[in-house]
Amino acid sequence: MTDHVQTFAALRNHLHQTALLASAAELLQWDERTMMPPDGSEFRAAQVAYLSGRAHAMRTSEQIERWLDELDGWSAASDPASDIGATLRLTRKDYEKQRRLPGQLVEAIASATVRGQGCWDAARRNDDYAQFQTALDEMISLQRNAGELLAEPGQSTYEALLDQYEPDARVEDLTRVFAGLRDELVKLLSEITASPRQVDDRLLKQTYSVDGQRQLSKALAAAIGFDFQRGRLDETSHPFCTSLGPSDCRILTRYEENWLPGSIFGTLHEAGHGMYEQGLPQDWYGLPPGSFVSLGIHESQSRLWENLVGRSLAFWKCFTPLINETFSETATPAQWHACFNRVQPSLIRVEADEATYNLHIIVRFELEQALISGELSTAELPFAWNERYTSVIGVSPPSAANGVLQDVHWSAGLFGYFPTYTIGNLVAAQLYQAADAALGNLDRQFEQGDFAPLLNWLREHVHTHGRKYTADELIQNATGKPLSAEPLIASLRQRYAQVYDLESSPG
Amino acid sequence: MTDHVQTFAALRNHLHQTALLASAAELLQWDERTMMPPDGSEFRAAQVAYLSGRAHAMRTSEQIERWLDELDGWSAASDPASDIGATLRLTRKDYEKQRRLPGQLVEAIASATVRGQGCWDAARRNDDYAQFQTALDEMISLQRNAGELLAEPGQSTYEALLDQYEPDARVEDLTRVFAGLRDELVKLLSEITASPRQVDDRLLKQTYSVDGQRQLSKALAAAIGFDFQRGRLDETSHPFCTSLGPSDCRILTRYEENWLPGSIFGTLHEAGHGMYEQGLPQDWYGLPPGSFVSLGIHESQSRLWENLVGRSLAFWKCFTPLINETFSETATPAQWHACFNRVQPSLIRVEADEATYNLHIIVRFELEQALISGELSTAELPFAWNERYTSVIGVSPPSAANGVLQDVHWSAGLFGYFPTYTIGNLVAAQLYQAADAALGNLDRQFEQGDFAPLLNWLREHVHTHGRKYTADELIQNATGKPLSAEPLIASLRQRYAQVYDLESSPG
CATH class of the missing domain: 1.20.58 (Methane Monooxygenase Hydroxylase; Chain G, domain 1)
Structure with a gap:
């Protein structure tokens, strides 16, 4: 003993x-x-x-x-x-x-990543996919090799890659849930674009002082519960969140003078990641009981605070006085809310609204599986990409730079990473629905600036467990149901019903 | 081969x-x-x-x-x-x-340092030397033990401790040079206090915006040659300089709204340290050819830029337009210069002017030798301290907090560290004298904002050699003479002659 x-x-x-x-x-x-x-x-x-x-x-x-x-x-x-x-x-x-994974393969991937990112960067700058194709071929072959070595019995090569970011996820389950989501989003999108009420978001493109944005961002992060005794908020070109210790979580955002939502929702997003890190058991920092479950669960925390909370009308009922005072504005809560929820199908994933974001991911999820299995060659990829964008999102990339070359992920060897973004969105809505049912009317709490009950519910049902449960177990325990697209669809439909005057059940 | x-x-x-x-x-x-x-x-x-x-x-x-x-x-x-x-x-x-040094002793010193600093801090807060005395006894005994183990043949225990900070320095040499310095400083000080012309420095105690001080500090550091491509300037409560890589040197200063010289001379001082680090051979970072010689040589670089350059009339002829514009002031170069060179014997080393600073060090150098040799007990220390302050500097500490408890060094085990400050002042003046002789009229260059010739001279004669020569060899090679107090005495006498209307040769 x-x-x-x-x-x-x-x-x-x-x-x-x-x-x-x-x-x-x-x-x-x-x-x-x-x-x-x-x-x-x-x-x-x-x-x-x-x-x-x-x-x-x-x-x-x-x-x-x-x-x-x-x-x-x-x-x-x-x-x-x-x-x-x-x-x-x-x-x-x-x-x-x-x-x-043999050391030689790890090194080959590391060095292919450096080369790949260099080629990708040049290709994107020159809008010339051919400059990236060879490096992509090499990376796919290395990743396929890694996936084969990592695969457990019954796991496909792609699933083994996915497992690095989303442990224990099954492609079959995701495919089914994503398909349901896709159908509903396409339907929702057509209703929104057909709606006679459209949103003018020029309000967001005025000049907003960086100093004002900095103050507002810090105030919002503190208000929802990010602990500045145990963290900081800084500035960078590509926002992220990093944990440097059990009581030292750093979140970063970006300030653009003529695009207000960037810093606000960037901050809420990273603060969501940060509050998850701050809620993990401190004594086990870096060990499984003190670590996050998966990238999908991590993303669920950022998306929950960014979208379910930060894009709600109740949130802007609470913070309209602050934002108006900060920038000497006079807009109403409903105006801010509408602007922050404008839908506009576009080419670029990172600029996408919530109605289309997951469609961007689903395209990538399908294409990367086909690349790893070999069903799709890198020569065919740009055509396949454009075909999906046209049919799924309704926009046709005019160039590779705005199309297949827009993301860094594949050049960095990150195959199986994209689906975790949509898992995050799905889980966020499902957790939010359960918390709302358990805590009574969250909207009323938000209107009064009270975010502690929600945060405490997340601490209890998600953060405190570290990695002890799989993502599926955690979702089942916290919400009583397996992962499903319904809560996200219901939530988006309800929000866009407010903004675009849609019926709140599918038309 | x-x-x-x-x-x-x-x-x-x-x-x-x-x-x-x-x-x-x-x-x-x-x-x-x-x-x-x-x-x-x-x-x-x-x-x-x-x-x-x-x-x-x-x-x-x-x-x-x-x-x-x-x-x-x-x-x-x-x-x-x-x-x-x-x-x-x-x-x-x-x-x-x-x-x-056996691991056990290293650990005992580390743990005594933590305890010692705690006791020292409490003792200073409560103005109660007794609270520190036991910890000091313990630390002295550990340091004596370390010194005995470290001593080379012919080295005293104290010399072995000094060697950690100032390799190859001989107590005998320092004692002789310091004694000459002490006599001349005491004489100079009595002339200054007897001078009918005295300096009113209320100008420096007005309110100076921290933002303005920040801009000015950065501009001055850049002007004298601190490379911001390879370094940064930040803010902290106890300024320092640290090298995080061959091209990443961080300097820190402190801004006080009602004491302008703090940030200006703090910045010039740390920039001097920083430019030494930036001048070391990059390819050998962390190895002897890319490392500094000794703390005394490091300090010579900070003191040279802080005092020999930054406190010269020529420097303020150059920067009076900038400082006046920054703070909407109208003082003349001679007024700034006089204020920045005001002499006032005081109790606290870190607040001392140049005329008295080295006297504070000499007191400590004598006392710490006696503590290590055992000639002086910790019970006698406060009395010995006060007696020296009265006789050497002409001020009598009213309390331990403003006397023997003012410095953190001994509580942290730093015996043999203090003399490096005065070595720095001596070497700075000696190098400056040699550079001035070699480069023609440095004053005229400073008036025109041209600091590059001096920096290049220092690069060539000091920085580029890393640790290849001992401090003594370096000084001899660069100046043609062994370490001497004469250049510092001559420099101070010349500067104070301008400010206090003294005769420029000893009275």
Whole structure:
């Protein structure tokens, strides 16, 4: 017994030290994107590579396997959802995954990523897909190789890649749920575009001082519950959220003088990510009980605060006085709300509204599966891309730069990553629906600026569990139902009914 | 031959990786003092301790000794001042020093430092020396132990401690040079206090906007040559300079609304440190050819730009238009210059003017030697302190808080550190005198805003050599003379002659 306790302490210490190193690497990267002087890049890359390499070596150390073997059958680990049980179970899973990829392949992918991003960047600048095609072919072949090595029995190659970002997700389930979502979104979109009431969002394109946006962003993040004693908000060109320790979460946003929603919803989005990190059990930082479940669940937290909360009429009933005062404006809550919910099918995913965003993802989800399986060649890809955009979203990319070349993901080897965005949207709506049912009228609470009940509900049903449950288990436990598209569809329909004067049940 | 080349490459790579790790620890500390959210401290301490511990383990790895032994007699290292020669020679020296201290003693000192600083802080707050005395006794005994273990043949215990900050310095030499300095400063001070012309510095205590000070500080740092492509200027409560890589030097200053010189001279001081770091050979970052010689030489660079340049009349002839415009002021260059050179004997070292600063140091240098040798007990220390202040500086501390408890150094185990401040002042004046002789009239260049010739001279005679020469060798090579108090005395006498209407040769 005492042996087990000591062995576990040694394992836990090893994992804690790995987290110390990995979080230092995170700081190096946060600093690179916010503070570092221009000429610091080269040495910074060497620092990050060295620390990340050391952390990787610690994660794949054979000592881990020896400790785990010694702890096999330890009664304290018998409950797989206990702290100890989850730590042993998931550490073994992570270890085995990491060990399955030979160092040579990991290095080949790392170096193909650098090359791939360079080619992609040039191709996009020159609007010339051909400059990227060879690098993409190489990356697909490496990822296929990795997927084959990672696949568990019964898992397809693509599913194994997806598993890196969304553990235990099944392509079959996602395909079914996404298909239902797609049909409903296409229907909703046609109703919106056919509506006689349209939204004029010139209000959002006036000049808004960056200082004012900075104050407003900080006030909104604090209001919904982002803890500034344990975090900060900064500025960068590509917003993100990073956790540098159990009480040090950094979120970043971007301020554009002539596009107000960028900073507001960017901040709410990253604050949602940040509050998830701040709600994870601190004592287990970097270990499974203190880690996030999956990218989809992480994204559900950001999308919930950005869209379900931040784009609600109740939210703007609460904050219209503040935004009007900050910018000497006089718009009504309904006007702000309408502007922030304008729908306009467009070519670019990252600029998409909520009605079309998931359609962009579904196109990518289908295409990347076909690329990995080999059904689709990279030569055919641009045509397939344009064909889907025209048929699904109703817009036809005039150029590769605005079409197949718009995202960095594939050039960086991120196959299986895109679906996590839509999983996030689905889970956000499903959690919100359950919280609303459990807590009574959330809208009324928001109107009064009271976001604590919702945050506490999320803490209890999502954050506090770390990685102890799979995404599916977590959703089932929190909402009583498996993942479904219905809550998201209902939520969008209800919101757009307000803005576009639609019927609130499908027409 | 090829074997030597390969062995050296392996050693160099090991030292480079150590520098990657150590510089990441530096970033963790910079961030802690500038950016980190309040509750991040505990985990941050663990990160710093872990990374520093790993770096220490790498510096004391026995593999280093094996590599050095294999490289013994390698012809490429025969010139001790070549890159390779200096690397092998100084790596062995550092290695042997580090190995001489048993891990247990290093840990005891680390833990006594934490305790000591806590006691010191409480004692100073309560103005109660007794609360610190036991911790100080413990620290002195540990430092004495360390000094005995570190001492080379012929070195005293105190000299061995001093050697950690000022390698190869001899107490005998410093005692002689400091004594000459002390006599001349006491004489100068009595002339200044007796002068009928006195300086009214109320100009400096008006309200100066922090934004204006920020702009001015950045402009001055850039003007004298601090490279913002390879560095940044930030804000903190205790200004410092840290190097996070060969092209990433961070300097920090402090802005007080009612005390203008704080930010100006703080910035010039830290920029001086920063330009030294920026001038070290980049390819050898963290290795002896890319490292600084000693704390005294480092301090010479900060003091040179702060005092010899920044407190000159020529400097203010150049920057009076800028400072007046920034703050809507109308003072003349002579008025700014006089205010910035006001002399007023005071109790607190960090607030001291140039005429008295070194007297504060000399008191500490004498007292800390007596503490380490045991000639002075901690019970006698407060009395000895007050007696010296009265006789040397002419002020009598009314309390321990403003007297013996004012500095953090001894509580942190920094015995042998204080003299490096005065070495810095001496070397600064001596280098400046040599540069002025070599470059013609520096004053005229400053009046025209031309600081590049001086910076280039320092690059060539100081920065570019890294640690290849000892401080004494460097001073001799750069100035043609051994360290002497004469240039500093002459420089101060000349400056105060302008301000206080003294005769420019001793009265």
